[in-house]
Amino acid sequence: MVWRQIDFAKYSSIKIGPKIEVAVIEEQDEFPSGKILIGGANNLLISNNPPPLMILGKSFDFIEIKDDSLIAGCAVKTGRLLSFAKKHNIANFEFIAKLPGTVGGMVAMNAGVKEYEVFNIIQEVKLGNRWVKKEEIEYGYRFAKLDGIATKVKFKLEYGYNEKLKNELLALRNNQPKEPSAGSFFKNPPGDYAGRLIEAVGLKGKRVGNMGFSEIHANFLVNYGNGTFEEAIELVTKAKELVLQKFGIELQNEVQIL
Ligand SMILES: Cc1cc2nc3c(=O)[nH]c(=O)nc-3n(C[C@H](O)[C@H](O)[C@H](O)COP(=O)(O)OP(=O)(O)OC[C@H]3O[C@@H](n4cnc5c(N)ncnc54)[C@H](O)[C@@H]3O)c2cc1C
Numbered sequence: 001m002v003w004r005q006i007d008f009a010k011y012s013s014i015k016i017g018p019k020i021e022v023a024v025i026e027e028q029d030e031f032p033s034g035k036i037l038i039g040g041a042n043n044l045l046i047s048n049n050p051p052p053l054m055i056l057g058k059s060f061d062f063i064e065i066k067d068d069s070l071i072a073g074c075a076v077k078t079g080r081l082l083s084f085a086k087k088h089n090i091a092n093f094e095f096i097a098k099l100p101g102t103v104g105g106m107v108a109m110n111a112g113v114k115e116y117e118v119f120n121i122i123q124e125v126k127l128g129n130r131w132v133k134k135e136e137i138e139y140g141y142r143f144a145k146l147d148g149i150a151t152k153v154k155f156k157l158e159y160g161y162n163e164k165l166k167n168e169l170l171a172l173r174n175n176q177p178k179e180p181s182a183g184s185f186f187k188n189p190p191g192d193y194a195g196r197l198i199e200a201v202g203l204k205g206k207r208v209g210n211m212g213f214s215e216i217h218a219n220f221l222v223n224y225g226n227g228t229f230e231e232a233i234e235l236v237t238k239a240k241e242l243v244l245q246k247f248g249i250e251l252q253n254e255v256q257i258l
Contacts, residue, residue, distance in 0.1 A: 017046030039105030074104030179222035195219035201242035
């Protein structure tokens with residue numbers, strides 16, 4: 001096992017976090033206990049003192065076609081997977097355009113856009129050293145209960161890459177702020193939108209220090225430059241309090257806080 005120094009103020013999409021040593025795990029390694037595996041940190045808010053972390057190394061960064069499946073290692077970035085799908089005329093990966101992350105992070109979050117979710121196209125997930133069928137995994141809106149670390153994923157293989165669909169889904173991102181963020185901060189409560197609720201309690205555009213709920217899309221907590229973990233938490237706590245008071249709804253974080 002080797003170590004890599006990661007500066008989370010650069011590595012994470014929201015540009016917050018300390019510079020720390022993270023274990024890099026390769027295929028021949030045992031998974032150490034007591035460490036949390038992360039991917040590209042596009043859905044994370046890392047505190048000043050996070051738990052011990054690990055990432056997957058190069059041996060998990062591969063894509064191959066085998067029989068009726070596309071197999072990808074969990075360190076593969078979504079951008080690379082989409083390029084592969086386009087190059088080989090493979091269908092169903094169009095929704096991952098501009099959905100930043102790794103295959104592992106996508107599976108753990110059941111990432112998606114509208115009705116397109118990664119679990120729609122999964123056949124099996126390798127958890128540690130064991131292949132597990134999708135039917136045996138509990139998953140739902142932005143969660144998957146993985147009994148272990150996802151190392152590889154078997155996707156169903158269908159041909160017919162759809163550039164038009166990709167462009168339609170990309171157009172939905174026009175109202176996404178350009179500043180660093182971790183994507184939507186809260187999950188949408190059933191039948192409602194977290195962004196609408198945050199706006200309704202007057203927090204759209206609200207800033208604390210250099211962090212703020214975007215003026216463009218209230219469910220994006222954005223970093224205007226050198227924003228801190230404490231500023232982020234103050235805003236998140238305020239939003240939860242006010243939404244609970246006014247609507248009786250408990251907002252759930254989509255972003256994982258470590
Ligand atoms: C601008 C922007 C737009 C976004 N748009 C969308 C969107 O449209 N739809 C959407 O669903 N998400 C969206 N996101 C959130 C993010 O892109 C996804 O959640 C993505 O799947 C995170 O991947 P990651 O590799 O960065 O995971 P990380 O953020 O590193 O980790 C996320 C979680 O997954 C766990 N995890 C990571 N890898 C593994 C693994 N191999 N095995 C087990 N657990 C693992 C981590 O422990 C953590 O709990 C957006 C984010 C940004 C910044």
